Amino acid sequence: MDITKQINMKNIRFIATLFVGAGFLFACGSGTEQSTETTQELPLAKQGQQPVAQHVIPVGAEGQAILTFESDSFNFGTVKVGEIVEHEFTLTNTGEAPLIISNVHASCGCTTPDYSKAPIGPGEKGMVKVRFDSNGQMGNQHKIVTVTSNAMEKNTLLHVRGEVVR
Numbered sequence: 001m002d003i004t005k006q007i008n009m010k011n012i013r014f015i016a017t018l019f020v021g022a023g024f025l026f027a028c029g030s031g032t033e034q035s036t037e038t039t040q041e042l043p044l045a046k047q048g049q050q051p052v053a054q055h056v057i058p059v060g061a062e063g064q065a066i067l068t069f070e071s072d073s074f075n076f077g078t079v080k081v082g083e084i085v086e087h088e089f090t091l092t093n094t095g096e097a098p099l100i101i102s103n104v105h106a107s108c109g110c111t112t113p114d115y116s117k118a119p120i121g122p123g124e125k126g127m128v129k130v131r132f133d134s135n136g137q138m139g140n141q142h143k144i145v146t147v148t149s150n151a152m153e154k155n156t157l158l159h160v161r162g163e164v165v166r
Contacts, residue, residue, distance in 0.1 A: 065122075066095035067151035069158070074130070076162035082135045089128045089158055093120045095151065103148040104128055110136070111143040111160060134164045 069091045076085040093099035098119040106113050110133045116126030130145055145158040 063097055064095050065093050065097045065099035065120075065149065065151045067099055067147070067149055067153065067156055068092050068094045069156070072157065073159040073161065076132065076160065078163045078165055079134050081138065081164055081166055083164075085132045085134065085160075085162065087130050087132075087160065089130065091116075091120075091126050091128065093122055093124055093126070093151075096122050097150075098122070099126070099149055099151055101126070101128075101147060101149045103146075105146045105148070106130070107144040107146075110134070111145065113145050115147070128158060130158065130160055132160055132162075137164045138166075139164060 069089055071089065074087040074089070076087065079085055098121050100119050101115050101117070104113040104115045112131040112133070114129040114131075116128075120126040128145065128147055130143075132141070132143060134141075140163050141161060143160040145160065147156045147158060148154060149156070
């Protein structure tokens with residue numbers, strides 16, 4: 001076989017391989033074929049129908065704890081330097097699972113938190129107690145306390161505000 005016939009044969013094989021490959025490519029996802037599924041097996045949306053109204057469960061209500069504070073902010077007003085202010089934030093587990101507070105962290109060392117350590121059952125109340133030491137603090141204050149729990153919202157922020165004067 002001479003060189004011209006070898007080149008032509010290689011080209012023919014290459015072109016044939018391309019056609020076969022392209023055939024597989026288009027046959028596997030072209031969407032031009034009819035589906036073998038019956039309309040009864042298809043979801044309603046694919047049948048062009050709207051689904052019948054379904055019971056909607058509020059986000060997080062099904063089997064989760066939900067942490068709800070009566071208020072997430074406390075303003076202690078004006079205090080003199082060195083005074084200590086305490087406030088207890090009241091919370092309720094409005095979810096369906098026990099609420100477990102895993103950590104409470106203040107944004108400043110002058111603010112010391114304490115909290116309910118035992119699991120708080122659905123409908124039960126708990127607390128986060130915050131102690132602000134104004135020693136060394138002057139002017140307007142805004143301290144943030146982060147409550148971490150197994151609730152839907154993993155982190156909840158509490159705010160302690162006020163003013164420290166001489």
